[in-house]
Amino acid sequence: MTKSDKGSEYVSAHIVATVLSKNSPDFVWVACSDGRIWYINWTSGSGVDTPFTVAAKKVLDMTVESVELGDSVEDVLLVLQKKSKSSGHIVAYDHAALLTSTGKVLHTYDESPQLLRSAAGGRVIVAAAKETLHIGLFKAKRKAVSVDDLEYFFHSFGVPDIVTCVDIRPIVQMSKKGGVELRTIDLVVGCARGTIYLYDDLLSKLPSGPSSSKATPFNPRKYHWHRRAVHSVKWSEDGKHTTKGEFPRSNADNSQVTT
Amino acid sequence: MISGGYEQVLVLWQLDTGKRDYLPHLSATIENIVVSPRGSSYALHLDDNSAMVISTAEMTPTAYISGIQSLVIGDKPSKESLVRRVWKAADEISTPLVTANNPVNPSQIFLCVGNGQHATLSGQAPSTPLLQVFDIASFQGVTKHAIARTNPTDANITSQGAPIIEPMVTKLAFSYDGKWLASVDEWQPPERDVEPFVTGSKTFNDVSEERREIYLKFWEVDAQTNSLELVSRFNEAHYSNQPETILDIASDPTGPRFASLGTDGVVRFWTSKLRRRDGLAATGPEGQQLRSWSCSRVVTLPAYGQEVDLVDAPTKVSRNGALAFSEDGSVLYAAFGAPSEAVVVAIDTETGAVRDVISGMFKGEVRSIKALSSYLVMLSDNLTVYDTVAVELLYRVPLKETSDTAKRLTHLAVNYESRSIALVEPIPHPGQDKIKRGAKSELAVYSLEDSQPQLVQAFPQLITALLPSTSSSGFVVVDSAAQIWSVTEGADQAPLLQPLADLNVDDSVDEPKAIEDVEGEGDVSDDEMQDADGDVEMEDDDDDTHPVVVAPQRLAEIFNAAPAFAMPPMEDIFYQVAGLFSGKPAKP
Numbered sequence: 001m002t003k004s005d006k007g008s009e010y011v012s013a014h015i016v017a018t019v020l021s022k023n024s025p026d027f028v029w030v031a032c033s034d035g036r037i038w039y040i041n042w043t044s045g046s047g048v049d050t051p052f053t054v055a056a057k058k059v060l061d062m063t064v065e066s067v068e069l070g071d072s073v074e075d076v077l078l079v080l081q082k083k084s085k086s087s088g089h090i091v092a093y094d095h096a097a098l099l100t101s102t103g104k105v106l107h108t109y110d111e112s113p114q115l116l117r118s119a120a121g122g123r124v125i126v127a128a129a130k131e132t133l134h135i136g137l138f139k140a141k142r143k144a145v146s147v148d149d150l151e152y153f154f155h156s157f158g159v160p161d162i163v164t165c166v167d168i169r170p171i172v173q174m175s176k177k178g179g180v181e182l183r184t185i186d187l188v189v190g191c192a193r194g195t196i197y198l199y200d201d202l203l204s205k206l207p208s209g210p211s212s213s214k215a216t217p218f219n220p221r222k223y224h225w226h227r228r229a230v231h232s233v234k235w236s237e238d239g240k241h242t243t244k245g246e247f248p249r250s251n252a253d254n255s256q257v258t259t
Numbered sequence: 260m261i262s263g264g265y266e267q268v269l270v271l272w273q274l275d276t277g278k279r280d281y282l283p284h285l286s287a288t289i290e291n292i293v294v295s296p297r298g299s300s301y302a303l304h305l306d307d308n309s310a311m312v313i314s315t316a317e318m319t320p321t322a323y324i325s326g327i328q329s330l331v332i333g334d335k336p337s338k339e340s341l342v343r344r345v346w347k348a349a350d351e352i353s354t355p356l357v358t359a360n361n362p363v364n365p366s367q368i369f370l371c372v373g374n375g376q377h378a379t380l381s382g383q384a385p386s387t388p389l390l391q392v393f394d395i396a397s398f399q400g401v402t403k404h405a406i407a408r409t410n411p412t413d414a415n416i417t418s419q420g421a422p423i424i425e426p427m428v429t430k431l432a433f434s435y436d437g438k439w440l441a442s443v444d445e446w447q448p449p450e451r452d453v454e455p456f457v458t459g460s461k462t463f464n465d466v467s468e469e470r471r472e473i474y475l476k477f478w479e480v481d482a483q484t485n486s487l488e489l490v491s492r493f494n495e496a497h498y499s500n501q502p503e504t505i506l507d508i509a510s511d512p513t514g515p516r517f518a519s520l521g522t523d524g525v526v527r528f529w530t531s532k533l534r535r536r537d538g539l540a541a542t543g544p545e546g547q548q549l550r551s552w553s554c555s556r557v558v559t560l561p562a563y564g565q566e567v568d569l570v571d572a573p574t575k576v577s578r579n580g581a582l583a584f585s586e587d588g589s590v591l592y593a594a595f596g597a598p599s600e601a602v603v604v605a606i607d608t609e610t611g612a613v614r615d616v617i618s619g620m621f622k623g624e625v626r627s628i629k630a631l632s633s634y635l636v637m638l639s640d641n642l643t644v645y646d647t648v649a650v651e652l653l654y655r656v657p658l659k660e661t662s663d664t665a666k667r668l669t670h671l672a673v674n675y676e677s678r679s680i681a682l683v684e685p686i687p688h689p690g691q692d693k694i695k696r697g698a699k700s701e702l703a704v705y706s707l708e709d710s711q712p713q714l715v716q717a718f719p720q721l722i723t724a725l726l727p728s729t730s731s732s733g734f735v736v737v738d739s740a741a742q743i744w745s746v747t748e749g750a751d752q753a754p755l756l757q758p759l760a761d762l763n764v765d766d767s768v769d770e771p772k773a774i775e776d777v778e779g780e781g782d783v784s785d786d787e788m789q790d791a792d793g794d795v796e797m798e799d800d801d802d803d804t805h806p807v808v809v810a811p812q813r814l815a816e817i818f819n820a821a822p823a824f825a826m827p828p829m830e831d832i833f834y835q836v837a838g839l840f841s842g843k844p845a846k847p
Contacts, residue, residue: 237298
């Protein structure tokens with residue numbers, strides 16, 4: 001994918017994220033740090049030559065969620081873009097928005113943003129800055145028709161150490177109408193000094209309404225074995241915590257690749 | 260919950276009981292973990308450019324894919340660098356990648372690699388104790404073999420928190436028949452560990468150098484399994500009052516013989532002999548005769564203009580050298596000396612007598628010397644081609660002015676089949692002394708007769724290794740993004756060989772580096788197929804001749820079916836090959 005046709009001017013560009021499409025498993029989304037995003041059929045290799053471009057100084061991370069927009073279910077890309085030296089914003093794009101390169105800005109924050117994760121069909125977004133986590137919850141109002149209708153509450157709180165990796169385990173249940181709703185999330189955070197912090201049942205601990213100030217830090221469970229940075233931490237699929245009406249994880253929330 | 264990191268251990272946490280399970284001794288730092296949708300397997304992305312799929316039930320690997328594991332210039336700072344440590348990791352590529360190709364199996368190249376990027380970069384010099392066998396035809400790592408001391412089972416960290424560094428393999432050479440491999444590895448204690456020994460006027464560096472460990476090892480290569488068996492090891496093959504660096508080893512192109520040159524100014528010839536135990540020939544378990552290697556001849560190079568230096572004992576003059584056998588194995592050329600003073604000594608390999616001395620060929624440090632029929636190709640700050648029969652300097656090409664680090668990454672390779680010379684020069688990023696991101700390289704191919712390059716090609720990445728391809732007229736290039744490029748010549752070849760050479764390009768064209776996309780593994784081959792025709796071929800005048808895409812392994816099946824003497828008649832081979840190209844395309 002880092003094809004030679006990029007030429008010399010792209011030497012500093014690199015792939016920041018590769019995510020399997022949630023709706024068509026033959027396709028992957030590939031984001032490059034210089035703002036190009038490819039939609040590639042990995043079985044045939046088509047799409048390599050026609051990247052989309054988002055207007056961003058630098059793309060830091062990307063996740064993909066399948067979100068119901070209007071009548072169809074579409075891949076929505078959540079892209080963490082660098083805004084200035086230490087701040088960034090999370091922008092949502094769908095296929096149409098990519099063509100015009102105008103996404104919907106969901107959240108702006110600073111303190112050197114670096115990581116972005118999402119789960120449960122975009123009902124929750126976790127973005128990490130150096131020692132801060134921002135949790136975005138989907139504001140369920142009317143039915144969204146385009147990405148412009150997506151809106152999130154954001155909460156932020158501090159983590160005792162520099163965040164290196166994050167994984168979300170959403171716990172969902174069937175709502176009375178037969179839909180799926182997010183009950184809570186368990187969040188696990190790996191840190192640069194080898195500690196792993198576990199925030200279980202996080203949503204119940206967050207204030208219910210939107211809050212602008214940093215939430216009071218709460219006590220996570222602490223696991224320390226690694227001597228040095230935790231490079232990756234993931235929830236295993238042990239079946240213990242899956243609830244009835246589990247969110248359809250056709251292509252798993254974990255199929256994301258970080259660098 | 261599962262986690263992984265620098266420790267090369269996959270940790271499985273049972274949150275309810277607080278118990279931990281470990282899967283230790285993976286080959287490198289875990290960069291990323293992906294859980295399969297059903298949870299039945301984990302995919303691990305390791306930082307030695309490999310990916311592994313592990314089944315969750317048995318914790319055994321079900322798939323393993325590895326790319327070229329040489330050092331790359333990273334795109335992103337590592338997660339380790341977020342916290343300051345007592346030591347500092349190297350952040351540049353300072354030494355060329357040591358490679359060799361197997362003369363009997365042209366599709367395999369041997370590369371000296373470390374235990375992943377983090378471990379390789381932890382010392383001042385890269386730690387590269389492993390030898391990776393890589394198949395450029397199928398683009399897969401074949402095997403990996405430790406040829407120097409490694410610490411795979413220990414916590415690779417001292418009580419002070421500094422990493423333990425591993426030896427670096429500095430030289431690698433195959434014997435002419437591919438049965439023997441000679442390697443040199445070097446290790447010196449880090450300066451922070453030698454403090455108790457510093458006395459008098461010695462500096463840390465001196466003390467550390469005195470405690471250097473330099474080994475010359477001879478390995479027997481099993482052609483089928485690619486396994487290596489250590490046959491002989493020489494501690495301090497070159498020694499004065501301290502172990503001397505082995506500057507170069509060369510292999511005799513006509514027989515099982517190696518030569519080595521050390522900073523002590525001595526050339527040693529190494530030959531094998533039957534191993535004897537109590538007067539009887541020792542045999543292996545299958546009754547095969549065992550051989551061992553020993554030094555058969557020592558030639559002290561005459562010191563020209565250096566007598567004064569040698570008397571004034573603390574010579575701090577760094578001396579460099581290089582070795583090359585002539586193509587018929589009768590003469591060994593040894594270039595040795597202080598920068599700009601080095602001379603080339605021609606040694607008769609039968610008698611050990613010095614036949615000739617050529618001086619004034621080098622400017623700056625000696626980088627490399629190669630012999631091509633009666634010509635000598637020498638690389639220092641100039642590229643010099645010298646005719647030893649006519650005693651005539653053919654031409655001299657000055658290299659670009661760069662920093663010393665950059666100069667270390669100039670490479671020279673000679674292809675004996677096409678009689679061409681390839682030269683690679685690094686182009687550091689403007690304003691940077693060190694070789695970091697943004698460094699590029701330029702490759703130039705010269706012929707023996709002409710000082711004008713036949714080809715000049717700039718590469719977007721730094722080239723870390725250059726080696727001639729064994730079966731064709733081209734060169735193979737490895738760059739700092741762990742990609743392989745093939746440079747081939749289109750002109751003047753036998754018609755039958757032409758497509759073969761072209762298809763060799765197909766094998767190894769521009770591989771997207773897999774280090775940062777596990778998902779990308781599927782794409783790799785696709786991109787490759789598309790690129791195969793146009794991108795890298797330097798002379799594209801033969802592109803149109805063979806529009807049919809023939810898988811190279813098909814051709815290999817025909818040509819490698821039997822050894823040369825047992826091959827079917829030429830006519831049959833011709834029809835088989837013609838059938839491939841004219842009949843139904845192998846790959847629609």
